[in-house]
Amino acid sequence: MKQIFIFLCLISMLSCSKENSRSFKGVVTTADNCCSSAEGGRLYKVNILGTDSTITTVLPVEISLGDTIAFNMHATDTPPAVICLAICVMPEIVRLSDVSKVQ
Numbered sequence: 001m002k003q004i005f006i007f008l009c010l011i012s013m014l015s016c017s018k019e020n021s022r023s024f025k026g027v028v029t030t031a032d033n034c035c036s037s038a039e040g041g042r043l044y045k046v047n048i049l050g051t052d053s054t055i056t057t058v059l060p061v062e063i064s065l066g067d068t069i070a071f072n073m074h075a076t077d078t079p080p081a082v083i084c085l086a087i088c089v090m091p092e093i094v095r096l097s098d099v100s101k102v103q
Contacts, residue, residue: 025049025102028059028067034088038081043091046071056091058082059099068103071096 025048032043037058044059046069055073058080063069079093 023070023072023098025068025070026055028063028065028069029054031065032056032088032091035082035084035091038083041080043082043093055094057094057096059096063099063101067101069099070102071099 026046027049028044029047030045032045035043037043039058041058041060041063043056044063044065045054045056046059047054049068059069073094073096079095082090082093084090
């Protein structure tokens with residue numbers, strides 16, 4: 001009986017700690033004109049609503065400053081390729097998917 005209980009606890013801990021994609025909303029706050037994306041789009045900072053967190057990401061050209069967006073963030077995705085001028089610090093880029101404007 002004790003072994004069954006330990007086994008169930010292990011399964012529960014593993015399933016809860018597994019990183020899954022999550023949906024968020026954020027506000028596009030600033031653009032980085034120093035870096036460009038090889039894949040198209042511009043580099044922006046996004047404040048995640050309800051948190052103090054800010055991420056740097058490449059967004060499609062139809063997104064602009066002040067827009068509220070919905071997106072998925074995946075911990076295992078490869079970040080987009082960016083090229084920065086030599087005078088700029090390379091930001092830590094996060095890849096987003098399913099980006100859309102929201103009201």
